[in-house]
Amino acid sequence: MTRAGEAMAGSKSRNKKKRLRIALIGHGAIGQMLFDVFAEKKPAIDIVGVLVRPGRAKATQKKVGRKVAVVETLPALLKLKPDVVVEAASQQAVRDWGEAILAKGIDLMVIATGAYGDPKLWKRHVAAAARSGARLRLPAGAIAGLDGLLAMRLGKLERVKYTSIKPPHAWSGTPAETDFDLPAISEPTVIFRGTPADAGRLYPKNANLAVTVALCGAGLDRTDIELVADPTLPPGTNASRLEVVSDSGELRLERLGRSMPDNPKTGVLTALTMADELMKMVRASDW
Structure with missing residues (x-):
């Protein structure tokens, strides 16, 4: 890239x-x-x-x-x-x-x-x-911060973690619906923790950015992914967090964005x- x-x-x-x-x-x-x-x-x-x-x-x-x-x-x-x-x-x-x-x-x-x-x-x-x-x-x-991640990977990346945070109803129609009682979630809850490939495969409409982050950074095998159902988000929003540790420094970026009016799985x-x-x-x- x-x-x-x-x-x-x-x-x-x-x-x-x-x-x-x-x-x-x-x-x-x-x-x-x-x-x-x-x-x-x-x-x-x-x-x-x-x-x-x-x-x-x-x-x-x-x-x-x-x-x-x-x-x-x-x-x-x-x-x-x-x-x-x-x-x-x-x-x-x-x-x-x-x-x-x-x-x-x-x-x-x-x-x-x-x-x-x-x-x-x-x-x-x-x-x-x-x-x-x-x-x-x-x-x-x-997501923001990919320009920094691309530059930092020219050195040595020690840790890359991407977290996608959406309201519980945005995870409907995914494995989380089977594993959790989504309407009953009352606090931020990790519904998935694993690899970018698994996140993209299991959550194809929610977690594509997990793979984007991996391709821009440490690769599919060295990137940590968390997906979170958070009922405390402001209505109509979703969020993400990118954390990078490298020999050139550290990067931590958080984003709160508006979701599509007709599609809470996707951000504007x-x-x-x-x-x-x-x-x-x-x-x-x-x-």
């Missing part, structure tokens, strides 16, 4: 263009927020298409308008010739389509990084990007960091 929030594999000569063409995989809370941010900020970015599950094209088309193509297959999405495909869907989408996108020489931005808890998948995607000259981009998501900052990375590409003509 060359900087906070971005993993690059390969390099290629890119022609400068006036506008960045992006295509989305998925049109949920994150995808809609990208539409909203670009409509307000008006960067030189065009969302040229959205890939949705079969049967959802008609409803999605009404939401995004006629200027954006809504398709149900990856080949149809790639025919739109995007500069970047932005995954805003799921780990399964990363597994199903990531390698094919990178092999075509098209940049891929991944937010469901929990898929890379599988080191074989990570290596395949990095190799595909290296062969084609595409870039595999990992936005920071709903997740979509904003994706938008920010794409807007940086425009400013730097980095595509």
Whole structure:
């Protein structure tokens, strides 16, 4: 990785263009927020298409308008010739389509990084990007401090710990629902303690950042993860904590952020960091 929030594999000569063409995989809370941010900020970015599950094209088309193509297959999405495909869907989408996108020489931005808890998948995607000259981009998501972690790993990392803290109801539909009586939790409770790979696999909609932190720092085997159900959080928020100890010093960052109105599992900052990375590409003509 060359900087906070971005993993690059390969390099290629890119022609400068006036506008960045992006295509989305998925049109949920994150995808809609990208539409909203670009409509307000008006960067030189065009969302040229959205890939949705079969049967959802008609409803999605009404939401995004006629200027954006809504398709149900990856080949149809790639025919739109995007500069970047932005995954805003799921780990399964990363597994199903990531390698094919990178092999075509098209940049891929991944937010469901929990898929890379599988080191074989990570290596395949990095190799595909290296062969084609595409870039595999990992936005920071709903966390701060990855720039410091990336710098500190140039020395010796002694300890990296990431803690994700969400209200009990945000953990519904996960193993925590079986292991704990979520509505009865009355104080901050650790519902998971383990590796990034296990966190990403068991909590695919909640703990993708566990793998992002690992990839930016000490790796999948040397990063500690805790997931916490906390009923004392202010309504509509979630939080995270990053702790790093290295030979260059120590880093401790805490974040309290607003969660998506319709999705307490995801923070608003997740979509904003994706938008920010794409807007940086425009400013730097980095595509």
